[in-house]
Amino acid sequence: MHKNFKNIDKVVFGRSSFNQLDSIIAEKRHDHNKYFLFIVDNYFKGKELEKRVPAKPEDIVMFINVDAEEPTTKLIDTIRDNILKSKGLPAGVVGIGGGSIMDIAKAVSLMFTNEGSSTLYQGLNLIKKPGIYHLGVPTVSGTGAECSMTAVLTGSEKKLGLKCEWTVFNQVILDPDLTGTVPKEQWFFTGMDTYIHCIESEKGSCNNTYSYAYAEEALKLCRDVFYNDGAGQNAVNDEKLMVASLMGGLSLTVSEVGICHAISYGLSKILHTRHCYSNCLVFQHLADFYPQGVKEFKEMLAKHNISLPENLSKGWTNEQIAEMAQVAYKLTHMWNHYYGADWRNKVTLDSIEALFRRL
Numbered sequence: 389m390h391k392n393f394k395n396i397d398k399v400v401f402g403r404s405s406f407n408q409l410d411s412i413i414a415e416k417r418h419d420h421n422k423y424f425l426f427i428v429d430n431y432f433k434g435k436e437l438e439k440r441v442p443a444k445p446e447d448i449v450m451f452i453n454v455d456a457e458e459p460t461t462k463l464i465d466t467i468r469d470n471i472l473k474s475k476g477l478p479a480g481v482v483g484i485g486g487g488s489i490m491d492i493a494k495a496v497s498l499m500f501t502n503e504g505s506s507t508l509y510q511g512l513n514l515i516k517k518p519g520i521y522h523l524g525v526p527t528v529s530g531t532g533a534e535c536s537m538t539a540v541l542t543g544s545e546k547k548l549g550l551k552c553e554w555t556v557f558n559q560v561i562l563d564p565d566l567t568g569t570v571p572k573e574q575w576f577f578t579g580m581d582t583y584i585h586c587i588e589s590e591k592g593s594c595n596n597t598y599s600y601a602y603a604e605e606a607l608k609l610c611r612d613v614f615y616n617d618g619a620g621q622n623a624v625n626d627e628k629l630m631v632a633s634l635m636g637g638l639s640l641t642v643s644e645v646g647i648c649h650a651i652s653y654g655l656s657k658i659l660h661t662r663h664c665y666s667n668c669l670v671f672q673h674l675a676d677f678y679p680q681g682v683k684e685f686k687e688m689l690a691k692h693n694i695s696l697p698e699n700l701s702k703g704w705t706n707e708q709i710a711e712m713a714q715v716a717y718k719l720t721h722m723w724n725h726y727y728g729a730d731w732r733n734k735v736t737l738d739s740i741e742a743l744f745r746r747l
């Protein structure tokens with residue numbers, strides 16, 4: 389079976405395209421209880437972007453701090469319950485922020501129309517009804533959350549996405565101006581998420597001409613941003629990284645991520661390490677799986693004077709490592725992509741634990 393993937397309905401790309409948000413949502417304002425929910429990264433509270441959010445008096449603007457932890461099922465359920473109780477079903481949801489805010493906007497949109505806790509729907513195609521209109525405005529480039537079919541949530545049991553066609557945004561506004569103030573380390577780690585998406589997407593059984601073309605183009609853009617002469621944070625590279633993030637995300641949607649993401653998810657679930665940083669912690673130790681990619685990654689680290697801690701696993705208990713391995717082992721689609729259908733003959737909980745002990 390070939391994947392039949394859902395793309396974003398509409399995309400606008402370009403400097404200052406954020407100014408079009410008001411007119412884009414105008415035609416949707418008549419739906420349901422005729423108001424919009426804006427979910428904005430708390431980073432922008434009191435900043436210039438806050439004043440540019442085109443909220444009407446009836447709308448709700450909610451600032452969420454995603455620094456401490458990645459979105460949880462509890463957070464999504466609470467937002468949904470409180471809003472339905474106070475104002476009923478909104479016409480739509482707009483998410484303005486990084487990957488976590490994109491995931492929150494996508495998940496909330498779905499949970500407005502699907503009863504019960506979001507923990508019931510963590511997995512593939514478990515969502516029963518389409519969500520409400522949702523629009524994403526990424527302000528950090530790299531996670532691919534702007535185009536993915538997944539809203540990744542951490543629940544009490546698992547870290548797993550609400551994954552289905554309806555998760556994908558109805559509209560995305562890609563305005564590279566909004567990414568100009570991202571702190572350097574966050575810029576690097578989030579950008580590396582795209583780089584790793586492409587490396588993983590290309591290496592495995594799900595890779596095909598379509599996913600490969602997206603990955604190659606995204607890698608070319610990543611090298612301009614992080615590797616080649618002219619690398620660094622500037623206006624031209626902000627545009628390139630924004631497009632790379634989208635194309636890397638499309639590549640992994642058609643293909644799949646691999647070993648780095650499986651291990652990274654285990655780490656994030658147990659120790660709450662942020663996704664992009666977690667990927668970088670893991671990827672540096674995977675030279676035997678992705679030799680060329682890891683070599684280039686280390687050169688990019690050096691070029692930008694970014695250092696990553698090592699010997700982390702020395703501080704973890706055997707139980708923690710076992711729990712991490714359990715989480716990673718359950719990501720069967722990632723192992724299947726790297727090793728093929730007989731991956732269970734090649735990967736064991738012990739071999740996964742050994743990967744965690746490299747960290």
Ligand SMILES: [Fe+2]
Binds near residue numbers: 531581585649663667
């Ligand atoms: Fe990722």
